Amino acid sequence: MPVRAHARLSLAVSHEEPALRATFGDRYVWCCETVPRLFPRPRRLDGRLLDTGRLDVSLSPATSSRHTETIGVPALQRCMTATATLAGGCFWCIEAAFDRVRGVEQTVSGYCGGHVEDPSYRAVCNGTTGHAEAVQITYDPDAVSYQELLEVFFEIHNPTTENREGPDVGSQYRSAVFYHDDQQRDVAESYIDELEQGGEYGGVVTEVAPLETFYRAEETHQNYFEKHPNKPYCRMQIPPKLEKIEEKHRDKLAESAQ
Numbered sequence: 001m002p003v004r005a006h007a008r009l010s011l012a013v014s015h016e017e018p019a020l021r022a023t024f025g026d027r028y029v030w031c032c033e034t035v036p037r038l039f040p041r042p043r044r045l046d047g048r049l050l051d052t053g054r055l056d057v058s059l060s061p062a063t064s065s066r067h068t069e070t071i072g073v074p075a076l077q078r079c080m081t082a083t084a085t086l087a088g089g090c091f092w093c094i095e096a097a098f099d100r101v102r103g104v105e106q107t108v109s110g111y112c113g114g115h116v117e118d119p120s121y122r123a124v125c126n127g128t129t130g131h132a133e134a135v136q137i138t139y140d141p142d143a144v145s146y147q148e149l150l151e152v153f154f155e156i157h158n159p160t161t162e163n164r165e166g167p168d169v170g171s172q173y174r175s176a177v178f179y180h181d182d183q184q185r186d187v188a189e190s191y192i193d194e195l196e197q198g199g200e201y202g203g204v205v206t207e208v209a210p211l212e213t214f215y216r217a218e219e220t221h222q223n224y225f226e227k228h229p230n231k232p233y234c235r236m237q238i239p240p241k242l243e244k245i246e247e248k249h250r251d252k253l254a255e256s257a258q
Contacts, residue, residue: 081105081138081139081140081141082138082139082140082141082146082180083136083137083138083139083180084136084137084139084146084149084180084184085112085134085135085136085137085177085178085179085180085211085214086134086135086137086149086153086176086177086178087112087113087132087133087134087135087174087175087176087177087178088153088156088157088159088165088175088176088206089133089157089165089166089168089173089175090133090165090168090173090233090237091109091110091133091134091135091217091221092109092221092224092225092233092234092237092238093156093157093165093225093237093238093241094107094109094134094135094153094156094157095107095108095109095135095222095223095224095225096224096225096226096234096238096241096242097152097156097238097241097242097245098135098137098149098152099223099226099257100242100245100253100254100256100257101139101144101149101152101245101249101252101253101254101257102143102144102252102253102254102255103139103140103141103142103143103144103254104137104138104139104144104254105138105139105140106137106138107135107136107137107138108135108136108138108214108216108217108222109133109134109135109216109217109221109222109224110133110134110135110136110214110215110216110217111124111129111131111132111133111134111172111214111215111217112131112132112134112178112211112212112213112214112215113130113131113132113134113176113178113207113209113212114129114130114131114132115129115130116128116129116130116131117213118215119131119215120218121217121218121221124172125170125172127170127171127172130171131172131215132171132172132173132174132176133172133173133217134176134178134214136214137149144252146183146184146187147187147191148252150177150187150188150191151191151249151252152245152249152252153177154191154195154201154206155244155245155248155249156241156244156245157175157241158175159175159192159195159201159204159205159206160201160202160203160204160205161175161205162174162205166237167237174205174207175204175205175206175207176206176207176208176209177206177207177208177209178209178210178211178214179208179209179210179211180211185208185210188208189208192204192206192208225238
């Protein structure tokens with residue numbers, strides 16, 4: 001996400017929470033950096049982005065002394081985005097769909113929810129590692145909310161078929177929401193309850209579990225549909241999912257996808 005130079009912001013370091021808390025208007029975002037470890041007592045910070053691509057931060061502790069630190073802009077950019085990790089069948093399909101959603105800045109195909117360290121695609125496909133094929137989505141929460149991502153997610157896969165999505169069968173193709181924090185867990189559980197009460201889906205089997213480790217898949221699986229749109233599997237399985245987004249969630253599409 002481009003960050004405007006000289007933008008004003010307010011930050012706070014809390015002794016209770018090991019993170020740097022940044023406030024942009026009315027929105028709170030988090031950035032886990034080394035600053036809190038350097039300054040364990042609660043302090044207020046103020047800073048501005050410099051043209052050099054770094055953030056100059058002045059700390060104002062309870063005492064009269066002041067301290068200045070410089071934080072790299074990439075750290076601030078991580079503050080301004082959020083991450084969702086979702087699994088619902090082949091990750092080629094999920095990635096292709098979310099690449100078209102507004103506010104999504106990056107999608108990465110990978111594996112999570114298993115018991116083997118850094119598994120290969122072949123091992124995951126054999127069903128012996130316990131992993132699900134998943135996509136990690138980096139998005140701008142000012143442009144699209146976590147619930148809106150879930151709305152798209154539950155539209156493009158069937159959350160009522162256990163360990164299966166279309167022709168793909170196995171635990172690696174299970175429906176799962178791997179939450180990054182308690183708020184994501186609460187939103188996911190609430191939305192699933194809403195779906196079941198609405199009667200559109202009966203017996204949602206989507207797993208809601210904390211994300212432990214996400215392993216990036218081999219490079220050949222990244223942007224797979226973009227690189228191989230004419231592969232038989234891609235031609236059969238992905239366009240119907242994209243059409244569903246176009247039909248029911250057109251307002252969530254990025255301008256480039258409309």
